[in-house]
Amino acid sequence: MSGVRGTEIMAAAGAREIRDGEVVVVGIGLPWVACVLAKRTHAPRLTFLLEIGVMNAEPKDTPVGVADPRNFYRATCWTSFRDVMGMSLQRGVVDVGFLGTLEIDGFGNLNTTLLKDESGKVRYFNGSAGGNDTASLARRVIVIMRHEKRKLRQAVAHLTSPGFVGGRGRRELGLRGDGPHRLITDNAIIGFDPDTHAAMLLSLHPVARLEDVVENTGFPLRIPSEVPTTPLPTPEEVRLLQEEIDPKGIYLG
Amino acid sequence: MTNKVKTVAEVVQTIPDGSHIALGGFAINRGCIAVSHELIRQQKKNLTLSQGVVGLDTDLLVGAGLVSRLIMGGGSLDRFGPVHCVNRARESRSVDAHDYSSLTICFRYLAGALGLSFIPVKSLLASEVLERLEAGSAAKDVQRMKCPFTGEEYLLLRALNPDVSFVHVQVADYDGNSQIHGARWENEEQAKAGRRVIVITEELVPTEYIQRFPEKTIIPAHRVEAVIHQPFGAHPTAVFQCYDFDADHLRLYVDHVKRVERVPEYLKTYVLGTKDHWEYLDKVGGLRRMNELKADRVLGY
Numbered sequence: 001m002s003g004v005r006g007t008e009i010m011a012a013a014g015a016r017e018i019r020d021g022e023v024v025v026v027g028i029g030l031p032w033v034a035c036v037l038a039k040r041t042h043a044p045r046l047t048f049l050l051e052i053g054v055m056n057a058e059p060k061d062t063p064v065g066v067a068d069p070r071n072f073y074r075a076t077c078w079t080s081f082r083d084v085m086g087m088s089l090q091r092g093v094v095d096v097g098f099l100g101t102l103e104i105d106g107f108g109n110l111n112t113t114l115l116k117d118e119s120g121k122v123r124y125f126n127g128s129a130g131g132n133d134t135a136s137l138a139r140r141v142i143v144i145m146r147h148e149k150r151k152l153r154q155a156v157a158h159l160t161s162p163g164f165v166g167g168r169g170r171r172e173l174g175l176r177g178d179g180p181h182r183l184i185t186d187n188a189i190i191g192f193d194p195d196t197h198a199a200m201l202l203s204l205h206p207v208a209r210l211e212d213v214v215e216n217t218g219f220p221l222r223i224p225s226e227v228p229t230t231p232l233p234t235p236e237e238v239r240l241l242q243e244e245i246d247p248k249g250i251y252l253g
Numbered sequence: 254m255t256n257k258v259k260t261v262a263e264v265v266q267t268i269p270d271g272s273h274i275a276l277g278g279f280a281i282n283r284g285c286i287a288v289s290h291e292l293i294r295q296q297k298k299n300l301t302l303s304q305g306v307v308g309l310d311t312d313l314l315v316g317a318g319l320v321s322r323l324i325m326g327g328g329s330l331d332r333f334g335p336v337h338c339v340n341r342a343r344e345s346r347s348v349d350a351h352d353y354s355s356l357t358i359c360f361r362y363l364a365g366a367l368g369l370s371f372i373p374v375k376s377l378l379a380s381e382v383l384e385r386l387e388a389g390s391a392a393k394d395v396q397r398m399k400c401p402f403t404g405e406e407y408l409l410l411r412a413l414n415p416d417v418s419f420v421h422v423q424v425a426d427y428d429g430n431s432q433i434h435g436a437r438w439e440n441e442e443q444a445k446a447g448r449r450v451i452v453i454t455e456e457l458v459p460t461e462y463i464q465r466f467p468e469k470t471i472i473p474a475h476r477v478e479a480v481i482h483q484p485f486g487a488h489p490t491a492v493f494q495c496y497d498f499d500a501d502h503l504r505l506y507v508d509h510v511k512r513v514e515r516v517p518e519y520l521k522t523y524v525l526g527t528k529d530h531w532e533y534l535d536k537v538g539g540l541r542r543m544n545e546l547k548a549d550r551v552l553g554y
Contacts, residue, residue: 028331050436051355052279052282052436052438053436053437053438054435054436060552061552064281064331064332064333065280065281065329065330065331065332065333066279066280066331067279067280067281067282067306067308067331067491068281068282068331068491068498068554069282069435069491069493069497069548069553069554070552070554071436072435072436072493072553072554073552073553073554078434078435078436078437079436079437080359080436080437080438080439080440080441080442081305081355081356081359081438081439081442082359082360082363082439082441082442085355085356085359086356086359086360089356090356090374090375090376112327113352113381113382122344123340123344124335124339124340124343124344125335125340126327126328126329126335127325127326127327127328127352128326128327128352128353128354128355128382129305129306129326129327129328129329129354129355130326130327130354130355130356131327131354132354132357132376132377132380132382133354133355133356133357133376136375136376136377136378136379136380137375137376158381159380159381159382160380160381160382161380162378162379162380165379173378173379174375174378174379174405174406175375175378175379176375250332
């Protein structure tokens with residue numbers, strides 16, 4: 001299948017990680033695209049929460065951010081941080097936290113706060129917002145991002161949102177939820193060993209080459225002897241993405 | 254019923270330098286822009302600013318050099334860009350920034366609003382966000398503790414009570430009963446934690462209207478000190494069911510403030526060079542532009 005963009009493979013792979021009937025807290029960007037795709041295909045009973053205080057909206061136009069009122073259209077509930085992140089996330093009823101990030105390490109720790117250049121000069125970005133709360137409290141965390149060596153790092157420049165910090169388990173860290181579950185990139189799907197929490201390659205996208213994935217991953221990555229291939233999006237998934245979910249390419253590029 | 258209606262200039266005159274101010278915006282939505290502009294016109298100095306997800310209202314104040322401390326959960330202007338002035342001030346350490354998350358800022362306000370001195374939370378544990386708070390001037394505001402009943406590990410947060418909380422709402426009556434439509438992030442907790450609570454409303458309505466939809470009243474009159482009636486007071490940010498964000502002006506703002514040397518040019522043209530918010534609205538396109546931004550009744554934007 002030619003002409004399928006990397007972002008479309010990412011969005012479809014992300015959507016497939018969502019099961020019908022689950023409750024998900026969604027970050028804006030590709031997490032939002034993937035969750036909308038899931039809801040419009042195999043997961044119509046998905047409960048779709050935005051940190052700002054919106055439940056199950058059905059945007060007609062692609063929102064340009066979490067605070068865009070396009071996100072409020074046809075919601076089933078308008079509410080607050082306290083409700084979504086306190087009474088759903090911290091209460092323990094959120095199955096999936098779906099996030100983007102600037103950097104990730106091999107234990108699924110996320111950095112959305114700052115980057116350092118080689119001279120040590122710091123550049124600040126958006127910070128946590130709901131990211132730390134979601135990563136700390138959701139039952140499983142799915143992260144979606146571009147596969148670049150400067151983003152998939154041995155150590156993140158700032159640990160904003162914890163995964164398995166230092167390879168330790170979540171209870172030992174004082175955290176709720178089961179931590180990082182999937183890292184979806186434009187090359188591969190990566191999981192985390194249930195015992196050691198180390199990153200392991202689960203599948204490679206049809207367009208990607210294994211040596212590129214190894215080269216562009218800054219942390220140790222366990223490679224199985226046989227690497228499965230990630231399924232491509234179906235023509236209907238591609239149509240939904242291109243024509244309905246993000247026709248202007250705000251997130252799909 | 255009392256008439257609490259005041260102008261933004263009258264209210265801002267009562268705020269001393271060094272105050273802790275909380276603003277109710279989130280990124281590009283319901284920013285307290287008329288208030289930020291007036292704080293800049295009156296050159297209020299050495300402010301502490303708190304907000305869940307800082308947006309344009311706070312970025313303006315930091316860009317104008319009025320803020321010495323920021324207590325924040327995150328910040329962005331959505332796809333229009335980062336909060337350049339805030340990020341730059343953090344990089345140059347010209348503000349003392351206390352970085353939290355959305356939920357932990359909300360909980361600090363919630364404790365303040367409930368009359369508690371602290372509140373436990375399960376976020377921020379095992380993160381560098383917490384380590385940095387513990388290592389800096391925020392150390393007095395956070396404390397790790399085990400639950401006396403279960404032994405589970407918690408983070409305790411000190412209550413946050415701003416000197417003045419401002420929130421921009423769609424509808425309020427003369428007495429201050431305020432109704433918010435759409436998502437309301439930490440507006441309720443932030444407002445009710447305030448020692449003084451000021452609402453800025455798009456529309457001033459009779460109490461009879463409030464009484465028709467009392468379930469929509471998020472901030473009740475007895476907590477409100479003053480009501481500022483300022484239509485399009487959140488421009489260029491969005492007010493759901495009233496008007497959309499002004500994408501052209503947001504791009505113009507970001508084009509200016511992404512370079513530090515162009516920040517004064519923006520402030521001079523749109524803030525210091527206008528005597529009040531009405532004159533600002535004329536400068537950014539007047540009635541014709543505001544009418545273009547007016548919300549579709551079905552979509553709400």
